[in-house]
Amino acid sequence: GAADGGRTGAKGGQDAQGGEGFPYTVTNCGVKTTFEKAPERAVTMNQHVTEVMLALGLEDRMAGTAFLDDEILPEYRAAYDRIEVVADAYPSY
Incomplete structure (x- = not known):
């Protein structure tokens, strides 16, 4: 939602696959995108x-x-x- 910068369902803990804070989901312009791990580039x-x-x-x-x-x-x-x-x-x- 707006109060959390558009984040929905974001995890704050350590994830064995994706690292701290992942997976991370963001909704922008009505499009929901989930990042399973931190981007490399x-x-x-x-x-x-x-x-x-x-x-x-x-x-x-x-x-x-x-x-x-x-x-x-x-x-x-x-x-x-x-x-x-x-x-x-x-x-x-």
């Missing part, structure tokens, strides 16, 4: 999330990124330059 679709991933030192977990709204912050430039840009604009549906 991710693609970021906006600059804010890209910079957060880089700030957390997760560039090795980034399979790609999308366009930038502005110049990447200088402290993240070297890491950003090693990540494949997979889209020049936000995708349309």
Whole structure:
């Protein structure tokens, strides 16, 4: 529901297969998705999330990124330059 960020049926305990907090189910735009384990890689679709991933030192977990709204912050430039840009604009549906 809205009070829990759209999570439904999320487990908080240790799961032998998926790790801490898994399986994890999220409902977004009416579509329910369950993650059985933590994602190994991710693609970021906006600059804010890209910079957060880089700030957390997760560039090795980034399979790609999308366009930038502005110049990447200088402290993240070297890491950003090693990540494949997979889209020049936000995708349309």
